[in-house]
Amino acid sequence: MLYLVGLGLHDEKDVTVRGKEAIEQSSRVYLEAYTSILGVGKERLEEFYGKEIIVADRDMVETDSDAILKDADKVDVAFLVVGDPFGATTHADLLLRADDLSVPYVVIHNASVMNAVGALGLALYNYGQTVSIPFFTDSWRPDSWLERVRENARLGLHTLCLLDIKVKEQSEENLARGRKIYEPPRYMSVPTAISQLLSLLPPDLTSSSYSPDAPVPQPDVLDPHTTLAISASRVGHPSQTFVSGTLAELATLDEERFGGPLHSFVIVGRTFHALERDFARRWAVDPQRWDEVSKKVYAVRD
Incomplete structure (x- = not known):
């Protein structure tokens, strides 16, 4: 049996x-170690x-899944995923491969x-589509x-x-030369992500100021200056940190304000209402500005 364990x-x-x-009952235990961290x-x-x-990196999971599934029709094998197996990432490909090999499986959420x-x-x-924001490079700035x-x-x-x-990633040069030399881990911060987002917007927006x-x-x-957002760092940890404000406000804060990785943030939609406004005001960079924008732009009424 293959156990996919969150x-x-x-x-x-x-x-x-x-x-x-x-x-505890599995003969082999793998830890997926490239989409998130504990x-x-x-x-x-x-x-x-x-x-x-056994730490399972991207190469093992994507190109050598047979090693993970070996004899899983005879013995128990556990594949561990940070969070939920079908949450921020999906391992449907592994389960499809298990089907091909007639390996039974159980998902534990x-x-x-x-x-x-x-x-x-x-x-x-009131959430819509979730998006993933990748690190930009000098030659690659995806905006879909x-x-x-x-x-x-x-x-x-x-x-x-x-x-x-970025965990266990190779530089372009080492990848081209076939050298198994890996770069230090990198974790995108909220200011970096918002700065990348702002770089894709028209200059007249990013150069204006709030009025x-x-x-x-x-x-x-x-x-x-009028789009509200809330950062969420280390969600579920005792040290979790939330900060609320406009995109412009969050982009200018020091990374230390957001705590350690992993970082994420939410862009607030116009379904925003008074209870949500008051709940998130507790972490606002500028509570007065938070209320002003909530009232004028988001039409939040008491």
């Missing part, structure tokens, strides 16, 4: 009872579960950022995700933005 968001103790039982290392997991853990983001106080049923943000905005919906992480007398922009016009 580990939750914080540490080794966030696993469910069913998940822990599946791990707040503890694999040594803590091994001590708590009483099992040696857990909390992920997709539902834990409810801690921001925004109604989960921005249209999905605008589509959500036109419908009045909130957008959860998940930020890129209470300015016309209200259309919902899909991401004016950085």
